[in-house]
Structure formats: structure tokens, C-alpha cells
Amino acid sequence: METATIHIKNMVCNRCIKVVREELQRIGYSVDEIALGEATIHSDHKIDFNLINKILEENGFELIDSRQSRIIEKIKITVIEKIKEMAEGKPADFLFSDLLQEKLNLSYQYLSGLFSSSEGITIEKFIILQKIEKVKELIVYDELSLSEIAYRLGYSSVQHLSNQFRKITGLTPSHFKKIKDLKRNPLDRII
Numbered sequence: 001m002e003t004a005t006i007h008i009k010n011m012v013c014n015r016c017i018k019v020v021r022e023e024l025q026r027i028g029y030s031v032d033e034i035a036l037g038e039a040t041i042h043s044d045h046k047i048d049f050n051l052i053n054k055i056l057e058e059n060g061f062e063l064i065d066s067r068q069s070r071i072i073e074k075i076k077i078t079v080i081e082k083i084k085e086m087a088e089g090k091p092a093d094f095l096f097s098d099l100l101q102e103k104l105n106l107s108y109q110y111l112s113g114l115f116s117s118s119e120g121i122t123i124e125k126f127i128i129l130q131k132i133e134k135v136k137e138l139i140v141y142d143e144l145s146l147s148e149i150a151y152r153l154g155y156s157s158v159q160h161l162s163n164q165f166r167k168i169t170g171l172t173p174s175h176f177k178k179i180k181d182l183k184r185n186p187l188d189r190i191i
Helices: 014-026 049-058 067-087 096-104 108-119 123-141 146-152 158-169 173-178
Strands: 002-009 030-035 038-043 062-064
Touching: 002 049, 002 067, 014 030, 014 038, 014 049, 049 062, 062 067, 067 096, 067 108, 067 123, 067 146, 096 108, 096 123, 108 123, 123 146, 123 158, 123 173, 146 158, 158 173
Parallel strands: none
Antiparallel strands: 002 038, 002 062, 030 038
16 A cells, blocks of 8 residues: 655635545545645555646646745635634734744744745735635625724724725725625635
8 A cells, every 4th residue: 555645836725625525536535634735545556646637637636746835825725714814803912924834943034035936926925815804705795894804803093904904906995895706716726
């Protein structure tokens, strides 16, 4: 029996986990554990990484084969998960730099340099883009006021949120709310 832990790019939600699990099982692998960004699989035959990558790519994912790529993917997953928690009302009394250092056990300076050189934007810009996508989602759901959204996502004021929203989207939050047919972006495509 052969076992392997594979690292997977673009897994950003529970549906991603479901799709990856189903696809791996469909091609004959048992999935022992699966989480955002990785899966531990086993098989009675030799693991065919080329086939796995082909199947993953057909579904918008891909295998990650370098340590640096795995670190970058963990940064993205950590940011996305934390913003989701914040939007759900969990306390936002932390710094992303401290969170990432703690979660990845590497200096923020190293993480920041690696992320910027690989992705072409800073971690801070990635966080802003992710927050704005979450703001769009919350505006469309229309369950929270702009003031509640600003508070949950750690903005100092509604004005701060509005300014950042306008800078990124070119629209005010209220104008965005009026044109609900404006498409939101998939989280794995934000950069």
C-alpha cells in the first residue's frame, strides 16, 4: 500500500474539499484526511501524480510541488479562513502578520517577501482584496448594515471601508448594492 500527502492549489472552501475528495475517490484513491490545501491518500497501486494533477486541473485545482508554493497556498488559505471567521462575527483583535507568523512558524518578513515575489502583490494587498470580496458578498446578502460589516471586518469606520471599497471596485458600497447583477470574483482568482 502506498500513502502520500498531496498539496493542492486553489482549495478555498468546503465545496472544494468535496470536489477534490470525490475526484480522488473516482480515480481509485482512498482519502484518509482532507483539508483546505491538502489531502492524504492511499492506494493498493502506485500513486499516479500525473493523473491526479490532470484530474485536479480539470476542476480548477493543481498539485503544488515546491515548499515555497505550499507556504504561499497556506498564507492564502489562512487569510481566507480568517476573513470568513471575521464576517461570521468572531473577534478581529489580531494582526494578520502575527497570525501568519504563528501559523506558518516563519518570520513575517520572509513570508511577505516570498508572497510578493511569487504573486506580484503584497500580503496586505491580498488581504484587502479578500476583504472587499467578502464585503461584496455581505452587501448582496443584505443581512447586515454597512456599519456592522465594517465592524466585523476590522475597519476603523464605515468611511474607511467605503474608501477602500471604492478604490478597489470603482464603486461606492451603496452603488454596488443597487446594481446587484455585478458579478463577484471567485476567491481563488483574486490577485
